[in-house]
Amino acid sequence: MISAATNLSCSKDEKEPSIEEMRRSNITGTWKIKDITLAYPIPFGGQVLPIGFSLFNVADFLPVSGPKIKCTKETAYTFNANNGYTITGCTDLIFPDAGESGNWSLSLNGGILKLGDKPYITTAMTKNSWSISNTILILEANPGSGGEYVPINIILEK
Numbered sequence: 593m594i595s596a597a598t599n600l601s602c603s604k605d606e607k608e609p610s611i612e613e614m615r616r617s618n619i620t621g622t623w624k625i626k627d628i629t630l631a632y633p634i635p636f637g638g639q640v641l642p643i644g645f646s647l648f649n650v651a652d653f654l655p656v657s658g659p660k661i662k663c664t665k666e667t668a669y670t671f672n673a674n675n676g677y678t679i680t681g682c683t684d685l686i687f688p689d690a691g692e693s694g695n696w697s698l699s700l701n702g703g704i705l706k707l708g709d710k711p712y713i714t715t716a717m718t719k720n721s722w723s724i725s726n727t728i729l730i731l732e733a734n735p736g737s738g739g740e741y742v743p744i745n746i747i748l749e750k
Contacts, residue, residue, distance in 0.1 A: 612702035618719050619696070619705075622670045623748040625686070628661060631725055631743035634733065647744065656731045657739075660685040669748065671696055677707065685728055686746055687712070715745060722748040 609617075628647045633640050636650065648665070651658040660682060667681030678693045690707040697706045705712045705724065716723040724746045733740035 610701070612698055615702035615714065615717055616698060618717055618722070619671045619698075620673045621750050622668050623722060623750055624666075624668055625664050625746060626721075626749040627747040628664065628686075628728075629745045629747065631745050634742060644745075654730065654732045657685075657729075686726065720750045724748070 630641055630643055630645045630647070633642050635641075637653070641650070647661050651661040654661065663682035664686055667679060667683070667686070669677065669679055671677045675695050675697060676693065677690075677696045679687065679690060680692075683690065683692055687707055687710070689710045694708045698704065699706060699711070703714055705714055713725045714722065715725050725743065726746055727741040727743050729739050730742045731739035733742055
């Protein structure tokens, strides 16, 4: 009898959730931008801004892109469990092709977030912190040529 009871209690192995299942669970909720940092060093004002430098520190020196950077601080990104999302606030700098709402999905074991058809790479995630890499157009980065796409890390928090 002891053997039968042991076999019954051990036969229900709990399956470990996959990385994608954990990320899917973590994504659900509302996120705000904590920071936008450089993912690559760039020249600015006679010096080189290093990887990890916050774009909020130079927003006041960027007459066109600066207000867009500052506006993202108040933007809310809400992801629901049914794979829908809404973006409340500024939508034209960080995820310009996402619009104000749509569907999200994950691919490559949860490492790629898709907003509609556009992929974004998740570089780190916990329950309350999320880092996504992207490029954004900074018009002042290359004056006279329409700007430059600058690689960034978007740091979101719940």
